[in-house]
Amino acid sequence: MSFKHKHLLDLMDLTREDIQLILDTAESMKEIFTRSIKKVPTLRGKTIINLFYEPSTRTKSSFDLAGKRLSADMMSLSVSTSSVVKGESLVDTARTLEAMGADAVIMRHSIPGASHLLAESIEASVLNAGDGSHAHPTQALLDMYSMREERGKIEGQTVAIVGDIKHSRVARSNIWALNKLGAKVRVIGPPTLIPVELEDMGVEVYYNLEEGLDGVDVVNILRIQLERQEAGFLPSLREYTKFYGVNERILELVGDEVTVMHPGPTNRGVEITPGVAYGDQSIINEQVTNGVAIRMALLYLLTGGEKIEETTN
Amino acid sequence: MKKLLIKNGKVISPADGLNGELDILVIDGKIEEIGSELEDKEAEIIDAAGKVVTPGLIDMHVHLREPGFEHKETIETGTKAAAAGGFTSVACMPNTDPVIDNASIVESVINKAEFEGKVNLFPIGSITKKLEGEELSEIGYMNEAGIVGISDDGETVMNSEMMRLALDYVKAFDLPVLTHAEDQVLSGDGVINEGYYSTVTGLDPIPAAAEDIIVARDIRLAELTDSRLHITHVTTKRAVELVRDAKERGVKVTAEVTPHHFTLTDEAVLTFDTNTKVNPPLRSEEDVTALKEGLADGTIDAIATDHAPHAFEEKNVEYNYAPFGISGLETALPLVITELVKPGIISLEEAIEKLTINPAQILNLDRGRLKEGSKADITVLDLDEEYEVDVDEFYSKGKNSPFDGFKLLGRPKATIINGEVVMKDNQVL
Ligand SMILES: [Zn+2]
Numbered sequence: 001m002s003f004k005h006k007h008l009l010d011l012m013d014l015t016r017e018d019i020q021l022i023l024d025t026a027e028s029m030k031e032i033f034t035r036s037i038k039k040v041p042t043l044r045g046k047t048i049i050n051l052f053y054e055p056s057t058r059t060k061s062s063f064d065l066a067g068k069r070l071s072a073d074m075m076s077l078s079v080s081t082s083s084v085v086k087g088e089s090l091v092d093t094a095r096t097l098e099a100m101g102a103d104a105v106i107m108r109h110s111i112p113g114a115s116h117l118l119a120e121s122i123e124a125s126v127l128n129a130g131d132g133s134h135a136h137p138t139q140a141l142l143d144m145y146s147m148r149e150e151r152g153k154i155e156g157q158t159v160a161i162v163g164d165i166k167h168s169r170v171a172r173s174n175i176w177a178l179n180k181l182g183a184k185v186r187v188i189g190p191p192t193l194i195p196v197e198l199e200d201m202g203v204e205v206y207y208n209l210e211e212g213l214d215g216v217d218v219v220n221i222l223r224i225q226l227e228r229q230e231a232g233f234l235p236s237l238r239e240y241t242k243f244y245g246v247n248e249r250i251l252e253l254v255g256d257e258v259t260v261m262h263p264g265p266t267n268r269g270v271e272i273t274p275g276v277a278y279g280d281q282s283i284i285n286e287q288v289t290n291g292v293a294i295r296m297a298l299l300y301l302l303t304g305g306e307k308i309e310e311t312t313n
Numbered sequence: 314m315k316k317l318l319i320k321n322g323k324v325i326s327p328a329d330g331l332n333g334e335l336d337i338l339v340i341d342g343k344i345e346e347i348g349s350e351l352e353d354k355e356a357e358i359i360d361a362a363g364k365v366v367t368p369g370l371i372d373m374h375v376h377l378r379e380p381g382f383e384h385k386e387t388i389e390t391g392t393k394a395a396a397a398g399g400f401t402s403v404a405c406m407p408n409t410d411p412v413i414d415n416a417s418i419v420e421s422v423i424n425k426a427e428f429e430g431k432v433n434l435f436p437i438g439s440i441t442k443k444l445e446g447e448e449l450s451e452i453g454y455m456n457e458a459g460i461v462g463i464s465d466d467g468e469t470v471m472n473s474e475m476m477r478l479a480l481d482y483v484k485a486f487d488l489p490v491l492t493h494a495e496d497q498v499l500s501g502d503g504v505i506n507e508g509y510y511s512t513v514t515g516l517d518p519i520p521a522a523a524e525d526i527i528v529a530r531d532i533r534l535a536e537l538t539d540s541r542l543h544i545t546h547v548t549t550k551r552a553v554e555l556v557r558d559a560k561e562r563g564v565k566v567t568a569e570v571t572p573h574h575f576t577l578t579d580e581a582v583l584t585f586d587t588n589t590k591v592n593p594p595l596r597s598e599e600d601v602t603a604l605k606e607g608l609a610d611g612t613i614d615a616i617a618t619d620h621a622p623h624a625f626e627e628k629n630v631e632y633n634y635a636p637f638g639i640s641g642l643e644t645a646l647p648l649v650i651t652e653l654v655k656p657g658i659i660s661l662e663e664a665i666e667k668l669t670i671n672p673a674q675i676l677n678l679d680r681g682r683l684k685e686g687s688k689a690d691i692t693v694l695d696l697d698e699e700y701e702v703d704v705d706e707f708y709s710k711g712k713n714s715p716f717d718g719f720k721l722l723g724r725p726k727a728t729i730i731n732g733e734v735v736m737k738d739n740q741v742l
Contacts, residue, residue, distance in 0.1 A: 012513070089626070089629070089630055090630065090631060091629055091630070109631070111631040111632060111633045111634070112514050112515040112516045112585070112632060112633075113514065113516070113585030113631065113632045114631045114632075116584070116585040117585065117629075117630070117631055117632075131515075132515055132516075132633075133515030133516075134514055134515035134516070135515070167515075169515060172513070172515060195511065195512040195518075196507055196508060196509075196511070196512055196518070197508055197509040197512055198512055200509050200512075201509075201512065201513065
């Protein structure tokens with residue numbers, strides 16, 4: 001089967017088969033990492049542009065590395081909010097990218113749906129690298145990949161997502177993906193950070209960390225934005241850490257079979273203790289590695305690169 | 314002597330108890346005679362066979378953007394859009410630049426409409442100076458200049474004491490206060506209805522309670538002051554209930570609903586099409602059902618468009634950056650027919666009431682009727698014409714409609730103002 005989508009904007013519209021194809025493709029990409037020359041000519045001659053309206057060193061360098069390993073010409077365009085204020089619109093920028101002959105544009109933006117607008121304004125494929133609180137499909141896919149790699153399967157697993165669900169694009173994309181792949185999904189967080197009618201997305205909601213973690217296979221801990229306290233969602237970060245921070249004691253309680261994940265970067269000692277982040281049960285580092293494989297797979301599937309050659313070394 | 318004879322139409326005017334095949338003879342801008350088989354050799358004939366003839370439609374809530382935002386719309390283009398939509402009269406909101414908050418701006422708008430307007434234009438003055446919610450506008454002077462109500466539409470008068478003073482003060486002039494009901498602290502930076510779709514899209518939510526709270530407050534204040542309150546663009550189930558209860562208690566409250574709010578739910582936002590961005594936001598299925606019930610049982614008196622045109626570039630941006638509003642004048646009647654009359658939610662007579670006599674009464678306009686001696690403002694409708702909405706055909710500068718491409722049933726075919734045909738067969742003359 002082949003990938004029928006031109007863009008990757010969110011995971012709502014992807015089927016289980018689409019997701020599986022991406023994960024399987026990522027597996028052959030990961031194999032390239034083990035070669036002595038970690039580079040294939042698959043996307044030679046293709047121009048891929050990183051368009052970042054929000055700073056994100058991690059996601060940006062992960063895409064950058066993915067593109068380079070496939071021999072694409074990678075370009076970066078950081079748009080400061082000041083140029084937005086000056087009146088240069090996203091649609092104007094899309095026209096510029098078009099003129100540069102972009103084959104794919106990877107965009108990070110602070111507003112939900114911004115990648116949909118870009119996709120409508122441009123011929124190139126658009127990869128959503130995070131749009132506000134809406135979606136972060138590549139993060140969710142790398143989470144699925146890492147989970148499948150670690151647990152052997154996703155179907156039937158119980159996964160708890162902990163933290164600020166309301167403002168989290170990672171949580172939303174994870175919920176779509178996990179449900180499509182047959183996992184049971186729980187979310188845990190303070191009620192002020194749980195959006196309304198979330199149950200209708202197919203999740204169970206818990207306000208109590210220990211109850212919510214009881215019997216789970218995987219705990220995916222979200223980064224808490226420190227400014228949520230100022231916005232009034234939290235009385236204090238201290239209080240957040242006390243009630244929702246994942247530490248060694250809680251991990252002991254839920255058992256050593258539980259896998260710990262975090263999209264990074266972590267606020268150490270706030271939502272996760274360093275001991276948990278670097279402990280045996282954590283696969284946070286694998287998530288970073290797998291991120292590159294997933295992004296290679298997506299660039300390959302979306303821009304229709306040549307077939308990957310067999311290992312030569 | 315200019316004469317016009319509208320023949321063989323099904324004439325419906327609820328306020329006059331008319332419903333049947335009748336002819337209307339118009340002489341010098343006034344209705345001379347309504348009867349069967351009228352003849353006049355000198356008259357220009359409009360053959361309305363198979364069509365419905367109603368009092369000229371009245372839209373009590375539009376934004377014409379002039380002065381200040383002429384790139385979005387002008388009095389000329391906005392009233393052309395009104396004529397194209399079958400409206401003979403519109404009331405325009407004061408959130409222009411400068412704000413319509415004093416008599417001289419009221420006069421200038423009325424003057425402009427006299428020269429450039431296609432339909433009758435009735436300005437609404439602001440409640441407070443510059444819509445700032447702090448000081449009452451010179452309502453008496455504006456009343457002398459010709460306003461038909463006051464509103465800070467677009468903004469809520471958040472200070473309850475100020476709102477009470479406004480409701481008290483207008484009693485001297487028998488003007489209604491038209492409230493935009495939104496607790497603006499609670500709605501915050503929200504852009505869509507709070508519910509499943511805000512959760513899925515991650516767009517900032519506006520809870521229905523933001524509307525309910527101000528509707529409840531303003532009803533209480535109308536009760537306290539024994540004054541006339543009109544609630545613009547009602548969108549929530551609870552607000553409908555509050556208005557229903559208040560009416561039962563005898564509070565002087567009326568309410569309007571827009572075609573987009575009874576047609577679409579917040580599911581439409583899933584496309585991130587900024588033409589779905591409107592304030593108040595598109596609500597849930599449950600709310601839409603309640604709006605229809607409110608229309609059916611008379612809780613909601615009027616249908617108004619809240620016509621809010623914007624330039625294309627202003628809407629062709631990220632969802633949060635786009636302004637709120639739908640260009641509504643040219644799809645209103647077809648949506649009423651398609652969504653309300655055809656499915657039997659309200660009768661054609663009730664629909665006409667909500668588009669003619671009811672808004673006329675709320676704004677104290679001597680219009681909305683077909684009777685001998687009255688001004689000949691008349692609309693001719695074809696209930697059976699099916700057509701596809703094409704925003705490029707809009708007379709409004711605002712092409713911002715989520716209904717582009719919709720197949721609708723029913724269309725205005727002629728708009729007659731003071732005996733003058735200003736629109737015929739979808740062409741504004
Ligand atoms: Zn309005």
